[in-house]
Amino acid sequence: MAASTLTEVARLAGVSPATASRVLNGSARKPGKDIADRVRQAADSLGYIPNAQAQGLAKSSSGLIGLIVHDIADPYFAAIARGVQEAAREQRKMVLLATTEGAPADEKEAVAAFAARRADSIVIAGSRSSRSEDQEGNADLAAELDRYCRNGGQVGVVGHPVVGATAADGYHVLPVPNEELAASLAVELAASLDDDFVIIGGPEGLFTSDDRIRGFQRGLGKAGRPAAEVLRSAFNRSGGYEAGLALAAGIKASRSEDGGTAAGSSKRICIFAVNDVMAIGAAAALRSEGLRIPRDASIAGFDDIETLRDFRPALSTVHLPLEEIGRLATRSASGAGPGAGTGDDGPPSAITGKVTLRRSTETAA
Amino acid sequence: MAASTLTEVARLAGVSPATASRVLNGSARKPGKDIADRVRQAADSLGYIPNAQAQGLAKSSSGLIGLIVHDIADPYFAAIARGVQEAAREQRKMVLLATTEGAPADEKEAVAAFAARRADSIVIAGSRSSRSEDQEGNADLAAELDRYCRNGGQVGVVGHPVVGATAADGYHVLPVPNEELAASLAVELAASLDDDFVIIGGPEGLFTSDDRIRGFQRGLGKAGRPAAEVLRSAFNRSGGYEAGLALAAGIKASRSEDGGTAAGSSKRICIFAVNDVMAIGAAAALRSEGLRIPRDASIAGFDDIETLRDFRPALSTVHLPLEEIGRLATRSASGAGPGAGTGDDGPPSAITGKVTLRRSTETAA
DNA sequence: CTGTTAGCGCATTCAG
DNA sequence: CTGAATGCGCTAACAG
Numbered sequence: 001m002a003a004s005t006l007t008e009v010a011r012l013a014g015v016s017p018a019t020a021s022r023v024l025n026g027s028a029r030k031p032g033k034d035i036a037d038r039v040r041q042a043a044d045s046l047g048y049i050p051n052a053q054a055q056g057l058a059k060s061s062s063g064l065i066g067l068i069v070h071d072i073a074d075p076y077f078a079a080i081a082r083g084v085q086e087a088a089r090e091q092r093k094m095v096l097l098a099t100t101e102g103a104p105a106d107e108k109e110a111v112a113a114f115a116a117r118r119a120d121s122i123v124i125a126g127s128r129s130s131r132s133e134d135q136e137g138n139a140d141l142a143a144e145l146d147r148y149c150r151n152g153g154q155v156g157v158v159g160h161p162v163v164g165a166t167a168a169d170g171y172h173v174l175p176v177p178n179e180e181l182a183a184s185l186a187v188e189l190a191a192s193l194d195d196d197f198v199i200i201g202g203p204e205g206l207f208t209s210d211d212r213i214r215g216f217q218r219g220l221g222k223a224g225r226p227a228a229e230v231l232r233s234a235f236n237r238s239g240g241y242e243a244g245l246a247l248a249a250g251i252k253a254s255r256s257e258d259g260g261t262a263a264g265s266s267k268r269i270c271i272f273a274v275n276d277v278m279a280i281g282a283a284a285a286l287r288s289e290g291l292r293i294p295r296d297a298s299i300a301g302f303d304d305i306e307t308l309r310d311f312r313p314a315l316s317t318v319h320l321p322l323e324e325i326g327r328l329a330t331r332s333a334s335g336a337g338p339g340a341g342t343g344d345d346g347p348p349s350a351i352t353g354k355v356t357l358r359r360s361t362e363t364a365a
Numbered sequence: 366m367a368a369s370t371l372t373e374v375a376r377l378a379g380v381s382p383a384t385a386s387r388v389l390n391g392s393a394r395k396p397g398k399d400i401a402d403r404v405r406q407a408a409d410s411l412g413y414i415p416n417a418q419a420q421g422l423a424k425s426s427s428g429l430i431g432l433i434v435h436d437i438a439d440p441y442f443a444a445i446a447r448g449v450q451e452a453a454r455e456q457r458k459m460v461l462l463a464t465t466e467g468a469p470a471d472e473k474e475a476v477a478a479f480a481a482r483r484a485d486s487i488v489i490a491g492s493r494s495s496r497s498e499d500q501e502g503n504a505d506l507a508a509e510l511d512r513y514c515r516n517g518g519q520v521g522v523v524g525h526p527v528v529g530a531t532a533a534d535g536y537h538v539l540p541v542p543n544e545e546l547a548a549s550l551a552v553e554l555a556a557s558l559d560d561d562f563v564i565i566g567g568p569e570g571l572f573t574s575d576d577r578i579r580g581f582q583r584g585l586g587k588a589g590r591p592a593a594e595v596l597r598s599a600f601n602r603s604g605g606y607e608a609g610l611a612l613a614a615g616i617k618a619s620r621s622e623d624g625g626t627a628a629g630s631s632k633r634i635c636i637f638a639v640n641d642v643m644a645i646g647a648a649a650a651l652r653s654e655g656l657r658i659p660r661d662a663s664i665a666g667f668d669d670i671e672t673l674r675d676f677r678p679a680l681s682t683v684h685l686p687l688e689e690i691g692r693l694a695t696r697s698a699s700g701a702g703p704g705a706g707t708g709d710d711g712p713p714s715a716i717t718g719k720v721t722l723r724r725s726t727e728t729a730a
Numbered sequence: 731c732t733g734t735t736a737g738c739g740c741a742t743t744c745a746g
Numbered sequence: 747c748t749g750a751a752t753g754c755g756c757t758a759a760c761a762g
Contacts, residue, residue, distance in 0.1 A: 053418045054740045078440070098459065382755090420757075422738045
């Protein structure tokens with residue numbers, strides 16, 4: 001038994017399909033009140049559900065928003081996804097999810113799939129990359145996006161533009177002040193701590209990571225501190241853990257150099273991990289090596305992931321309004337259609353974050 | 366400039382649309398190698414992307430899987446979503462996301478929306494509820510699901526069947542042994558701890574919560590312990606926090622009764638929170654009241670949320686293969702079509718969890 | 731093996 | 747204000 005169609009509803013109501021369509025969906029013209037009721041009644045007596053595919057075909061617009069993330073189980077993306085979902089709901093649209101592990105080739109596939117479904121807009125949340133291994137994928141992705149935009153699609157990208165994407169109509173970037181915020185974090189940290197700074201970053205070429213590293217170094221410079229050493233590892237918890245292990249070894253080594261008992265003589269280090277999840281991993285590594293925070297090392301992250309806020313010692317970090325980022329990116333990809341003229345998308349709706357110092361970077365006391 | 370169509374490709378290749386369709390999509394019959402190449406070349410010279418809406422209309426199947434969760438930012442659902450996504454990828458389908466905050470009325474809307482999009486299957490991940498305020502919503506949801514199934518849709522539900530749903534063809538439930546596992550947890554805890562047990566549960570009527578409470582009590586009974594008192598609050602972090610606050614007050618009160626200095630004379634309590642997120646909230650509350658875990662109270666959760674594993678003291682819990690749950694629920698809603706006969710969906714593919722005791726429930730030492 | 735014909739379910743011209 | 751006709755882009759029966 002197939003779902004009932006508009007035609008069936010019309011027949012039952014004794015009207016034409018056109019009329020039925022007009023009453024059941026918001027048409028410009030309002031049919032007569034009496035006949036409208038008949039149609040509506042017939043509709044739900046049959047349990048009529050409009051076929052969105054057919055509607056989409058006829059109107060060429062699908063009510064779909066495509067969302068691309070690296071990993072939906074990563075709390076960073078999950079939070080953004082929630083914002084996207086909210087915005088979608090406001091627009092009475094549904095969100096189509098694609099996860100790509102950050103591979104531009106997969107992202108290109110996702111864009112093509114969204115285009116095939118005639119998604120009204122696409123939101124790309126994952127960090128852009130300029131790594132050489134991603135060159136080709138990036139080019140393909142850029143081309144696919146370009147085509148999508150040329151066909152009237154809207155895209156909203158969080159953070160940085162896709163590498164190589166021509167600033168087409170309908171292509172919007174929501175800037176995130178990663179660099180500025182990281183600089184502020186460095187300045188605040190430098191003001192209260194005497195520690196030597198070390199950075200745990202993601203792979204070189206990951207924009208989000210690179211921005212935060214650059215900003216942090218700049219802030220350090222502004223505070224009259226030397227640039228920090230940078231350890232590179234995976235942009236996730238285990239990357240943080242590995243780097244943390246290496247740092248722990250270093251801390252222990254420098255201590256024994258200072259002579260066994262003079263435990264306080266070597267300077268404490270302050271670790272800046274470019275995101276909270278890496279910071280937590282690093283903290284776990286230090287702990288597993290018998291080191292304590294903030295006694296033996298201080299540590300700060302970035303993002304202010306909600307689920308991690310109960311972690312002890314409380315993690316110093318930079319708060320980012322993740323949910324709002326998702327919302328804004330989605331809205332930016334829904335505004336004026338192509339040919340709006342000025343190329344300006346109304347108020348830039350800038351994202352603002354906030355340095356949030358907590359126990360993990362207190363002085364050793 | 367609209368996207369190019371199959372007809373355009375066909376014209377450019379000098380063949381009929383039917384032939385073009387046959388080569389570009391997997392048809393049973395294979396066109397001649399020479400002509401196939403011409404079509405393929407024409408296709409990507411035009412940047413042809415098939416219109417999934419039109420395909421769906423013609424084939425009446427959309428390649429879409431609908432996923433319903435309470436909140437995508439909740440790590441429990443995020444983990445399941447990842448599993449669903451994986452399974453979807455295996456089937457070369459995309460996932461449509463709907464979040465409902467657990468309201469059956471919204472879930473009904475979501476099902477209708479999925480039905481409108483002709484989703485091939487629907488996965489419902491959120492806990493079922495039998496609360497009176499959800500009665501009406503449940504009935505509507507059940508009716509909507511029933512209709513969806515009758516029209517050939519497949520649905521997979523995690524945990525418990527939707528209240529009132531008639532076991533239609535295409536309706537599959539993936540059981541999660543919440544009760545058994547909670548019982549095992551109680552037994553293991555009772556074996557190593559002398560504590561008095563207290564349970565922090567979600568609102569009465571939430572199946573997942575109720576199952577875990579019931580199981581825990583049963584385990585307690587089996588171990589010769591009296592039933593635990595049950596505190597009810599919201600099924601999330603703040604619910605846990607509030608309940609934790611109440612418990613902290615109780616702990617302090619009973620201590621002062623025992624006389625100020627005899628801090629060890631009143632028995633320690635062991636808190637079982639029905640999920641990890643609530644447990645973390647409760648732990649935070651205790652801590653904020655100056656209590657320490659496991660010294661002043663022990664605590665255990667349920668789910669073994671990955672992001673929470675670095676929490677200290679490490680949380681005792683019951684490990685659940687969340688990702689696999691998502692995968693299996695998705696697969697169960699993709700197997701044999703309607704009319705398969707036996708009503709049996711092959712191997713029950715049972716979910717198994719594992720009691721995982723960690724520091725938060727060690728003896729006070 | 732290919733081309734032609736006919737819908738899939740709906741929105742939207744047009745005519746009445 | 748209503749009904750009949752046309753087409754969205756594609757697939758699946760037919761015919762050649």
